[in-house]
Amino acid sequence: MTVQVKVCGTTSVHDAVLSAEAGADALGFIFAPVSKRLVSPQVARAAGLSVGPSVARVGVFLDQPLDEVLRTAEAARVSAVQLHGRLSSLYVMAVAAYYPVLRVVRPADLATETDMWHGHRGVTLMLDAPEPGGGIPLDWDALRPLFPDGAWLAGGLGPGNVAAAMTALRPAAVDAVSRLEASPGVKDPEAVRAFVQAARLAARSYPQ
Ligand SMILES: O=C(O)c1ccccc1N[C@@H]1O[C@H](COP(=O)(O)O)[C@@H](O)[C@H]1O
Numbered sequence: 001m002t003v004q005v006k007v008c009g010t011t012s013v014h015d016a017v018l019s020a021e022a023g024a025d026a027l028g029f030i031f032a033p034v035s036k037r038l039v040s041p042q043v044a045r046a047a048g049l050s051v052g053p054s055v056a057r058v059g060v061f062l063d064q065p066l067d068e069v070l071r072t073a074e075a076a077r078v079s080a081v082q083l084h085g086r087l088s089s090l091y092v093m094a095v096a097a098y099y100p101v102l103r104v105v106r107p108a109d110l111a112t113e114t115d116m117w118h119g120h121r122g123v124t125l126m127l128d129a130p131e132p133g134g135g136i137p138l139d140w141d142a143l144r145p146l147f148p149d150g151a152w153l154a155g156g157l158g159p160g161n162v163a164a165a166m167t168a169l170r171p172a173a174v175d176a177v178s179r180l181e182a183s184p185g186v187k188d189p190e191a192v193r194a195f196v197q198a199a200r201l202a203a204r205s206y207p208q
Contacts, residue, residue, distance in 0.1 A: 006025065006152075009180075010028060041076035059078035084128070152173040158179025
């Protein structure tokens with residue numbers, strides 16, 4: 001199985017190229033105003049263009065109005081949208097009419113959201129810690145019985161623990177930001193490279 005690796009919190013062309021050269025499959029651009037990694041749609045668009053179409057560009061939003069999400073995603077030319085927050089299923093489906101959606105869920109909501117989105121091809125679940133971008137890992141062993149096939153995993157992942165997380169849950173993709181930074185919004189090149197390499201290595205031990 002091919003595991004996707006997403007490097008989130010990209011705020012510059014420089015860091016987009018760095019992550020793409022390290023082998024990332026997807027870059028995340030955070031458009032939530034509360035974030036320390038907030039990026040403008042214009043910079044995100046330039047960064048996306050700098051890495052070419054083979055690298056996915058994911059716009060990340062937290063509890064923002066629907067029209068703002070759609071306008072920002074369009075301006076930034078993202079290829080997918082990641083939705084955090086308390087959102088109705090109608091809202092999520094409205095975004096999914098335009099973009100593939102990564103619907104982010106907390107451990108407490110995993111079972112309900114798995115039932116809700118089962119069979120919706122445009123919506124993929126991503127499990128994350130309750131505080132997005134907080135760098136806090138989840139209790140992977142406790143989540144093992146609930147973790148759905150095909151879901152993505154985030155929450156405090158980094159070079160030192162991504163292999164253990166993948167061994168426990170076998171996610172379809174892994175995503176990280178806090179542990180890949182030299183300072184908020186600025187990537188640590190060594191950490192980004194080590195994260196992608198560790199995830200690729202761990203993916204080799206997935207059952208074929
Ligand atoms: O990182 C942020 O500031 C952020 C703000 C608002 C919504 C999502 C945010 N980040 C997302 O959090 C996860 C994991 O982050 P971490 O590795 O635990 O720091 C990732 O999906 C980011 O997209």
